[in-house]
Amino acid sequence: MDDRLIIETSNLTKHYDSFEALRGLDLHVPAGSICGFLGRNGAGKTTTIKILLGMNQPTSGVARVFGSTPDAEVRRRIGFVSEEKELYGYMTVEDMIRFTSPFFPKWRRDLEQRYLRKFDLPLQRKVKQLSRGMRTKLSLLLALCRGAELLILDEPTSGLDPAIAEEVLQAIVGHVANEEMTVFFSSHQIAEIEQIADRVVILDRGRKVIDGAIDELREKYCRVNAVIENGQAGAPVLHSPNVVRVTRKGRVLSILSRGGADDVVAEATELGATNIEVVPVTLKEIFLETVNAEE
């Protein structure tokens, strides 16, 4: 991974009539990373992706891909796999490949052959007769073989069975391991982001709420559980700036911290808490707690 930014946006906004789909989004995706893009339905993920592809214009702010405003030239260097795969139903798999490859001077015939075998795609079958999984694999093949420097995927595994989803993830990881490519993918599947991404951006109602290296998030975020006496009513107020959320169920106090446990443990001890334990939190918890804490 180098320090070059492949995707960079600053203060990006997008309004649809009175609806604010994006409210000042800053993105920084370094070269060579696999960046997961997480958010609930309507958080603004697809809007962002369309802006990055130049298919949609921001209301204000700047989006840069490879350092340039997204245009046809930039798009040629991007492989894109969307939820609705852009394929022609009347074409066969072979037609689709023969039709797509001439648009890309860097088309990789070697990869085409490798992925055809790996994905077990039937060359003579019409696209409309392919299963959903097969269509995703064909779409991925077309995106990877064009020699793309950036792969953008919009919910690539949605509606796929776990075996095919794993195959798709493996192809992405394998490709990144062998070719120079940056990946930016949106997903609802937190587990698959945890599995293959090294960075994550969490979007909530058009705003970025989390952005960083996943391993750093795992190291910084933790949950401190403790027991407090019944005398105190409600959840106590903690002053450490690292506290994301404090919840209390009966005597059990649970504090999510975004900056390690030390401050929080010290404060909890001062409050007279006992049986203090520190446990790691999953990305799913970070996601749910952060999105809920914003409400």
Add this chain to the structure above:
Amino acid sequence: MLFRPNPSSGVPIYLQLMEQVKHAIETGALMAGDQLPGIRPLAEELVMNPNTVAKAYRELEHEGVIELRHGSGAFVSPNARAGRLADKLRSAQPLVAGTVERLRARGLSEEEIRRLFEAELAAASRKGGRRG
């Protein structure tokens, strides 16, 4: 060789991978001089990010557990740290066995014992300033 990091455990994956490599050395599954799988094949096999594997290998090299030889891959360090660790663990094992037995005798369940150990380790790593 079987490495199996769990992406959903909340523990950084590179730390899990480091632990699993060390464990393989401690148990003798990997010996001094043995070659580890390459970063790319391992990332593909485990379906995980190559940068994460690379980070684990770099940290293991930093700790002197493995050696990265340019162009030829990663190898378990020849110094006999592994054997010493194995001995150290073997000699500590009766202590743990005794403790676990006494806790069982007090009626604690396996899960409760595990939680006690984990809480104690978490407390110790808080004081020591690092985990793992």
